[in-house]
Amino acid sequence: MATRKEETASFMIRFTQKIFDGDDGAHEVQWRGNIRHVQSGTESKFLEVEEALNFIQSNLADLTKNAIVDKTPEEQKGILSKSFGIWKKVTAEAPKLVMDTLRDPMKQAEYVQEQIQDRIGSVKDEIGKKLDFDNVLGVLGRDNDKVMERLESISKELAALNSKIDQLKKSK
Amino acid sequence: MGSISSEIQSILAQIDTAQIYVQTLGNFGVTIDGLRIDAKQFGRDASLQLFQFLITSRKRQGLHKEQIIDRIWYDLDGKAGLQNFKVAHHGANKALEPNRPKGQEPSYIIRNGSLYHLELESIVVDIDLLESLIVLGNQNFHKNQNIAIEAYTKALEFDRGVYMTNRLYEDWSSEERERIQLIILNAYMSLGELQLQTLPAEAIRLAQRALQIDNTWEEAYRLQMKAYLLNGNRPMVIKTYNACEAILETEFGIDPLPETRKILEESKAK
Numbered sequence: 001m002a003t004r005k006e007e008t009a010s011f012m013i014r015f016t017q018k019i020f021d022g023d024d025g026a027h028e029v030q031w032r033g034n035i036r037h038v039q040s041g042t043e044s045k046f047l048e049v050e051e052a053l054n055f056i057q058s059n060l061a062d063l064t065k066n067a068i069v070d071k072t073p074e075e076q077k078g079i080l081s082k083s084f085g086i087w088k089k090v091t092a093e094a095p096k097l098v099m100d101t102l103r104d105p106m107k108q109a110e111y112v113q114e115q116i117q118d119r120i121g122s123v124k125d126e127i128g129k130k131l132d133f134d135n136v137l138g139v140l141g142r143d144n145d146k147v148m149e150r151l152e153s154i155s156k157e158l159a160a161l162n163s164k165i166d167q168l169k170k171s172k
Numbered sequence: 173m174g175s176i177s178s179e180i181q182s183i184l185a186q187i188d189t190a191q192i193y194v195q196t197l198g199n200f201g202v203t204i205d206g207l208r209i210d211a212k213q214f215g216r217d218a219s220l221q222l223f224q225f226l227i228t229s230r231k232r233q234g235l236h237k238e239q240i241i242d243r244i245w246y247d248l249d250g251k252a253g254l255q256n257f258k259v260a261h262h263g264a265n266k267a268l269e270p271n272r273p274k275g276q277e278p279s280y281i282i283r284n285g286s287l288y289h290l291e292l293e294s295i296v297v298d299i300d301l302l303e304s305l306i307v308l309g310n311q312n313f314h315k316n317q318n319i320a321i322e323a324y325t326k327a328l329e330f331d332r333g334v335y336m337t338n339r340l341y342e343d344w345s346s347e348e349r350e351r352i353q354l355i356i357l358n359a360y361m362s363l364g365e366l367q368l369q370t371l372p373a374e375a376i377r378l379a380q381r382a383l384q385i386d387n388t389w390e391e392a393y394r395l396q397m398k399a400y401l402l403n404g405n406r407p408m409v410i411k412t413y414n415a416c417e418a419i420l421e422t423e424f425g426i427d428p429l430p431e432t433r434k435i436l437e438e439s440k441a442k
Contacts, residue, residue: 008246010343012350018390020429032388032424038346045388045423 009063010038011056057087177319180326183304190296192268192280194227197298197352198333204268211338218245218256219263224336226281226290227297228348234287243344261288299352302330306359317366324363331356331381357385364395372399388423390416390432397435401442409439 018030033046037059044055064083068076187193193203202209202223214220225244229235241253248256265278272278280291305327312320334340335349364378376399382392393416400408413436416428427433 008343010346012346014350014354018429020431022430030426034386034388036346038343039341041341047424047426 007063007067008039009056009059011059012036012038013052060087177322179308180305180319180323183301183308184326186296186301191294192296194295194297195332196224196227196335197302197330198337200224200336200338202268209267214267215263216259218260219267221339222257222260223264223268223281224339225344226288227295228336228345230290230292230295230297232289234284234289236286237288240288244342298330299335299348302327302352303355305330306355309359309362313362313366321363321366324359324366327359328356328363328381353385357382357389360385361389361391361395364392364399368395368399368402372402375399387419390420390429393428394432394435397432397439401435401439406439406442409436 012035014034016032016034018032020028020030022028031047033049033052034043035046035052035055036043037055040059042059044051046052046055061080061083064080065076068079071079190203191205195201195203200211200220211220214223221244222240225240226235237254237257241248241257245253245256261281265272265281268280269278277283280294282289282291305323309320309323309327312323335352336342336345339345340349360378360382364375364382367378368375376396379392379395379399382389382395386392393412396412397409400406400412413428413432416432420426420428
């Protein structure tokens with residue numbers, strides 16, 4: 001069995017921003033990136049976030065491969081396929097989030113807000129499936145209601161904050 | 173200048189007055205009351221690791237034993253981790269205070285309840301001095317260039333290699349290494365800019381040092397080109413531009429920035 005050390009991969013990412021005038025006189029922004037896999041010391045430079053994700057994926061795939069050398073080829077195939085499946089989801093969302101954050105830090109707040117709203121939806125669905133609120137002990141129900149109320153209030157506060165910042169931007 | 177020079181001196185004097193001075197850049201070393209001990213004197217590597225981890229985490233108020241184990245020896249299970257901590261803690265105390273009487277509390281690795289931290293009044297770390305000098309250089313960059321030059325120069329004398337070279341592949345040391353490397357890289361560039369007009373050859377050397385840290389640092393190529401241009405060495409301006417162009421193409425698939433091309437064009441026009 002792999003030790004925790006063999007199951008861990010850390011990455012250090014550095015972005016360097018370059019703002020310059022393009023040939024047409026318009027301002028251009030370039031993000032130069034550097035990513036390092038801490039445990040092996042290997043490095044890669046990138047301009048697109050996808051390249052950094054490919055670097056991470058390649059190192060994680062190696063980690064998975066090393067951890068399953070003692071499995072049968074059939075088992076290896078299944079584990080690798082699951083590992084790549086999870087990664088596929090990450091690579092679909094992460095570049096958009098990172099690039100949005102780099103372009104507009106407010107996007108990050110909007111993203112968090114979306115996540116909270118998603119969670120409220122999924123928690124409601126999940127709890128709905130497992131518990132019949134009307135018949136569940138009052139204390140537990142009340143606590144969950146409080147959590148829901150709080151999450152909804154955080155979400156509303158974030159929405160209000162976004163709207164204020166939008167107004168500020170417009171008034172500039 | 174006298175008073176600020178004395179400010180630089182007082183920063184540097186901390187090396188001599190410290191009970192323990194720790195060199196983290198390049199070969200790791202610890203000087204206790206003027207006597208340098210090397211890594212071997214920590215006995216087990218775990219003892220050295222613990223001390224190096226506490227140095228890296230020195231700005232934190234204190235760390236629980238479990239937090240320390242989880243960061244350094246995360247591959248060990250609970251019991252083995254605790255045993256390793258116990259042995260490492262004993263070994264580190266023994267290396268730092270070989271003559272501590274039995275029963276007396278350690279003076280440098282302090283245990284406060286369940287929290288552990290270093291006694292920073294007695295311990296001076298090279299990167300803290302380097303950082304103080306760079307801060308002084310930055311503060312004087314526009315208002316007093318002589319002081320800034322002196323402060324940066326003294327700061328960069330501490331650059332004897334990367335942070336904790338024996339822990340290059342350890343997760344917990346990476347953040348500090350990256351932070352320090354960028355501070356040093358920027359200091360080379362700032363000092364190079366200040367030296368450009370009066371000592372172009374020195375500016376070239378400093379830019380080359382920056383490129384040893386990151387060979388895609390375009391400002392360093394630009395600084396070299398400007399220095400060669402001032403020296404009237406047009407072939408070297410072109411050669412440096414070509415090197416910059418090649419590395420940016422290889423690593424990022426991009427061209428140098430317009431301001432870099434501008435220096436090349438200036439050299440052609442002369």
